[in-house]
Amino acid sequence: MQQPTVPLFAREESLAAIKPKILGHVERIVESSAYIQGEDVVAFEQEFADYLGCEHCVGVANGTDSLMIRLLALGVKPGDEVVVPAITFFATAEAVAAIGARPVFADVEHETWTVSARTIEPVLTKSTSAIVPVHLFGNPAPMKGISELAGSYGLKLLEDAAQAAGASYAGKMCGTMGDAAAFSFYPGKNLGAIGDAGAIVTDAPEVAQLARRLRDHGSADRKIHTEVGFNSRLDTIQAAALRVALAHLDEWTDARRQCADIYRGSGMGEYVRLPVQTEGGRSCHHLYVISADRRDELQGALGSSGIETKVYYSPAVPRQPAMRAFAPSRQLPGATEYENTALAIPMGESLGKNRARRVSDTILASLD
Numbered sequence: 030m031q032q033p034t035v036p037l038f039a040r041e042e043s044l045a046a047i048k049p050k051i052l053g054h055v056e057r058i059v060e061s062s063a064y065i066q067g068e069d070v071v072a073f074e075q076e077f078a079d080y081l082g083c084e085h086c087v088g089v090a091n092g093t094d095s096l097m098i099r100l101l102a103l104g105v106k107p108g109d110e111v112v113v114p115a116i117t118f119f120a121t122a123e124a125v126a127a128i129g130a131r132p133v134f135a136d137v138e139h140e141t142w143t144v145s146a147r148t149i150e151p152v153l154t155k156s157t158s159a160i161v162p163v164h165l166f167g168n169p170a171p172m173k174g175i176s177e178l179a180g181s182y183g184l185k186l187l188e189d190a191a192q193a194a195g196a197s198y199a200g201k202m203c204g205t206m207g208d209a210a211a212f213s214f215y216p217g218k219n220l221g222a223i224g225d226a227g228a229i230v231t232d233a234p235e236v237a238q239l240a241r242r243l244r245d246h247g248s249a250d251r252k253i254h255t256e257v258g259f260n261s262r263l264d265t266i267q268a269a270a271l272r273v274a275l276a277h278l279d280e281w282t283d284a285r286r287q288c289a290d291i292y293r294g295s296g297m298g299e300y301v302r303l304p305v306q307t308e309g310g311r312s313c314h315h316l317y318v319i320s321a322d323r324r325d326e327l328q329g330a331l332g333s334s335g336i337e338t339k340v341y342y343s344p345a346v347p348r349q350p351a352m353r354a355f356a357p358s359r360q361l362p363g364a365t366e367y368e369n370t371a372l373a374i375p376m377g378e379s380l381g382k383n384r385a386r387r388v389s390d391t392i393l394a395s396l397d
């Protein structure tokens with residue numbers, strides 16, 4: 030394929046706009062020599078907690094560590110069962126297995142591709158200790174039913190909000206609806222750093238304190254080690270870059286929503302299935318994933334017209350070789366449909382209306 034004329038994530042303009050500020054901070058940090066746990070870390074943690082409307086944010090090295098540390102901070106033990114979606118990035122389930130717990134896969138809904146109380150309840154057992162809904166592609170999971178379910182079974186509720194910075198549900202920001210949430214600031218995420226970064230957010234002070242110790246070798250003062258933890262601190266330069274990006278997040282989310290509106294209004298929804306938002310949710314459109322029966326054909330046609338697309342998360346996590354020990358015996362019809370039909374088309378804060386129109390025009394033309 031030639032260089033795509035419309036890339037999957039248009040990021041160049043948004044990055045160009047913030048690059049001078051980020052470089053200024055890098056210079057300041059290099060000169061200060063406060064490389065580890067510098068003041069930008071504390072400042073970003075406060076700013077992100079304020080942005081979400083929650084009490085505590087603990088910066089860590091990446092999103093996968095945030096998932097893992099957060100499970101430990103909430104008391105999930107080896108052997109516990111933790112419910113995760115069948116369709117998500119591998120790390121959601123990997124973090125569970127990495128602490129010795131058992132990932133148990135819940136199917137996803139046909140329309141929204143997220144888990145729901147309907148798909149979670151059948152996989153609960155007396156060994157289940159936590160539920161990890163993912164706000165997939167930025168579309169909030171239906172948290173009302175999921176919270177009620179967690180409440181009635183006495184389970185911990187841990188959002189994987191890695192794709193959901195800026196999304197909301199029933200007036201609450203994603204990441205503030207359970208016992209604690211994990212964020213990733215991988216560069217391709219809606220709130221992206223310039224390297225690996227992540228965070229745990231929670232309202233519970235004891236969870237935040239334990240997460241803070243676990244990220245720093247199980248120590249609150251770097252002298253007495255009360256737990257076996259990790260070296261998983263949020264890097265100061267990443268924290269500074271994230272402070273710059275966070276100031277633009279709402280404007281970037283609006284730009285993504287405008288592109289989604291163009292896709293929705295283009296008429297292509299008559300030929301392919303457009304992503305359905307969860308009732309009461311406002312997606313931040315991390316990815317824009319359509320479904321088409323003749324997906325591979327459509328992908329080929331778009332590729333030859335210079336439009337980049339990608340099939341994410343297929344094969345689904347329960348079918349990955351590393352998950353063999355946890356493979357479910359029951360059928361997962363939602364996940365299977367996803368694997369066969371889903372296709373991510375371009376989306377990003379710098380995509381712009383013209384390029385979004387070009388994508389939808391090309392899709393319409395190739396389906397004729």
Ligand SMILES: *Cc1c(COP(=O)(O)O)cnc(C)c1O
Nearest residue numbers: 091092093118120121191213215
């Ligand atoms: C990106 C992502 C992660 C992992 O985050 P990293 O920062 O890459 O470790 C976990 N879960 C989901 C749903 C993700 O999209």
